[in-house]
Amino acid sequence: MQPELRVAVIAAGERWPEGNLRPAVEDQWGAGSVLQLLRADGWSAISPEANTVADTFCAVARDLATALYDCARGRELISIGYVDDVETATQLDSSSVVPRLQHGAFTSTLYRCGIPDCRILRLLVW
Template sequence: MTAAGGPYRQSASTIRFDWGMPGALAVVEGAAVAVVVDVLSFTTSVSVAIDSGVEVFPYRFRDASAAAFAATRGAVLAVGRREAGTSGVSLSPLSVRAAAADGVLGGGGKLVLPSPNGSAIARQLGEAGVPVVGASLRNVKAVATWVRSAAGRRPVAVVAAGERWPGDLLRPAVEDLWGAGAVIQALLDAGSGPASPEALAAVAAYRDLGRSLVRALSSCASGQELIADGYGDEIAVAAELDRSSRVPVLQGESFRAA
């Protein structure tokens, strides 16, 4: 891995925070665990899948290579939301939940879940040998408890995946800032720390969020995009704060429950 060095590593802090793939590569150096946050919708969908006993393979792109990869793993390949329609599996956590309930995935099923953001970051860090956890608002306390136990006093890198502008530039997405802030707050409450100023800024954003997660997620740019495209029902799943007690850990190629 190549990454920005020097102060960008936040090496003086036990809890570090940054954005996207470049930020992940900067703060992960020397970290015991990397926590990837992609609230709308990769890590929320991973959490829903893990709750249903489904093994999730992160993948960078939804292309011919993804189809071949899924075939060799005996897995279902998630497709685009429009392509999936009402019965297929996509990046939508509702589609993952429905597929698990209908037996398309079910207990012991396998799912390849491509995403250029959270999935790509998790896969690259995993290939570099970094232990990776998938965090969303659904499993904040469970993730913090597991990470605190696994990392001890060693550094933890929390990464907000963000979204993409046209031209493939990183778009910081406030929902991932909130999710990262929730995880960092829970880590601090569990006795981890100190946190970098960047990590504390994420905590402050989460603390200022207020009580209505659904309202906040619906009002932010990513939520508005989902609503405009007809997928606003997914937001309620992303807002299921601490509904899950399971922790998705990337073990080899796939996320499984810790």
């Protein structure tokens, strides 16, 4: 049974020094991975926009590593020496901890997932 919850999944992007918002396809894929898990778990009240984001993740999931290495931010990170960060982002379901959002900001306190299947907590960290 689907829980009586409202969930917001946000592909954050980033802000350039000039203040302009830079959309980030890798953030969209990360959000899509969470949304796809919700769909696979039987959540049906998902907006058309969220379904599109989940579909976008499914389209790259077969070769996520290549997609992350080839996207603009992946190439940028590799060019400045952060290839290990990109490699880490290719590993789905590899952590059982998530950052805690407290008073509108992420804190260094980490919550351990008490659920045997922590896939719903997947994050792509850039």
